[in-house]
Amino acid sequence: xxxxxxxxxxxxxxxxxxxxxxxxxxxxxxxxxxxxxxxxxxxxxxxxxxxxxxxxxxxxxxxxxxxxxxxxxxxxxxxxxxxxxxxxxxxxxxxxxxxxxxxxxxxxxxxxxxxxxxxxxxxxxxxxxxxxxxxxxxxxxxxxxxxxxxxxxxxxxxxxxxxxxxxxxxxxxxxxxxxxxx
Numbered sequence: 001x002x003x004x005x006x007x008x009x010x011x012x013x014x015x016x017x018x019x020x021x022x023x024x025x026x027x028x029x030x031x032x033x034x035x036x037x038x039x040x041x042x043x044x045x046x047x048x049x050x051x052x053x054x055x056x057x058x059x060x061x062x063x064x065x066x067x068x069x070x071x072x073x074x075x076x077x078x079x080x081x082x083x084x085x086x087x088x089x090x091x092x093x094x095x096x097x098x099x100x101x102x103x104x105x106x107x108x109x110x111x112x113x114x115x116x117x118x119x120x121x122x123x124x125x126x127x128x129x130x131x132x133x134x135x136x137x138x139x140x141x142x143x144x145x146x147x148x149x150x151x152x153x154x155x156x157x158x159x160x161x162x163x164x165x166x167x168x169x170x171x172x173x174x175x176x177x178x179x180x181x182x
Contacts, residue, residue: 017173018091019091019092021166022087022166024163024166025080025084025170026084028160028162029077029078029080029084029116029159030077032077033078035156036152036153037064039062039063039064039070039152040061040063040064040149041062042060042062044058044059044060060145062149064153069125069126072119072123073122073157073160076160077119077156079115080116080167083112087109106174109167109171110171112164116163116164117164120157120164123156127150127154130142131150
């Protein structure tokens with residue numbers, strides 16, 4: 001009788017672990033989307049038009065929506081967050097007993113990992129160019145001018161990566177649950 005209780009306890013703690021990880025994934029992708037979605041920095045840049053004239057100071061603003069990779073990142077994280085909330089509600093309503101729903105959620109978890117990894121890759125590559133520049137196409141560094149903006153992008157990418165790892169962990173937990181049934 002004690003053995004049966006331990007098995008039931010293991011399964012219920014397994015479900016609570018998955019719910020906690022799902023809530024963590026939802027939170028991380030939400031914070032990443034909001035953090036980059038509100039990212040904006042204005043600074044003054046001196047521009048020399050003619051060497052005989054003094055430089056002209058121009059205000060320049062960096063916004064997340066000026067680069068398509070950043071827009072994709074915000075949208076991908078918003079999708080992952082919305083999916084996380086929806087899947088959390090569906091799992092709580094069905095209590096994980098509907099196998100078709102569980103399978104569908106696992107497949108969509110895989111889609112979220114792919115979506116987030118692609119958004120992280122796109123944003124990371126653009127961020128790297130902003131940080132280092134690219135001498136082959138004469139793109140200058142911008143992170144030395146927009147430090148706060150670049151720092152916030154880096155934090156958002158890290159949080160999104162952590163969220164994608166959480167979704168990946170959910171896939172592993174689902175595979176372990178399937179393995180336990182055999």
